[in-house]
Amino acid sequence: MLNQGICKILTLVLVIGFFASGCSVLSSRDKQDEKQELPMEEAPGQVIAPDVERRDISVPKIDTENWEIGLYVGVLSVDDFGSRAIYGVRAAYHVSEDFFLEGAYARSTVEDTNFRDIGLPIFPNEEEDLNFYSFSLGYNFLPGEVFVGTKWAMTSSMYFIFGVGNTEFIGEDDLTYSLGFGLRVLPRDYLTLRIEAKDNIFESDLLGTNDYKHNLEFNIGFSVFF
DSSP, rough: HHHHHHHHHHHHHHHHHHHHHHHHHHHHHHHHHHHHHHHGGSSSTTOOOOOOOOOOOOOOOOOOOOEEEEEEEEEEOOOOOOOOEEEEEEEEOOOOSSSSEEEEEEEEEOHHHHHHHHTTTOOOSSSEEEEEEEEEEEEEEEEEEEEETTTTEEEEEEEEEEEEEEEEETTHHHHHHHHEEEEEEEEEEEEEEEEEEEEEEEEEEESOOOOEEEEEEEEEEEEEEO
């Protein structure tokens, strides 16, 4: 009887051990299947390669010319003698994006008709030439764009300009200071439209008293870079 009981107990232990090992194998297989079914991005420790779309970059061609030369026309208001047309030429060297040096030469005519009408002629002739030249320093500020309509934008900047020069008038050479500001617009990268206003100041005793004359000038012109 004792031997039969021991055999039954051993048989029961073997059966339990068999089923336990079978369950552990199934459990390990299930875990392996779960790992295989996980998407790649969720797998622990997986390095994700970035999917970056590369773009073709076009480097813009920017002109490097520093010289500018052009012509202009405008109106010169001569103190005590009214307003007349003025014509000029100017050349500039752009030292940097902010500063430029400029030389200008302009010519106009002045007449003393109003004084002659009251019997007080001032000039040897009713109409006399006025020649003016200057050397100036300019400073660009407020860079931006000017829009024409909705599809055309032009590079622009405002600038201050200060110069020293000479005014030749009725046989006299008068030291002249110029102070003004302007707007520079580039319809093309080589072409410039400039609108400028300035005051040309010099000392004169033409009317009998020695005082400073303010000749206001407004001009517009085109320049090219080279």
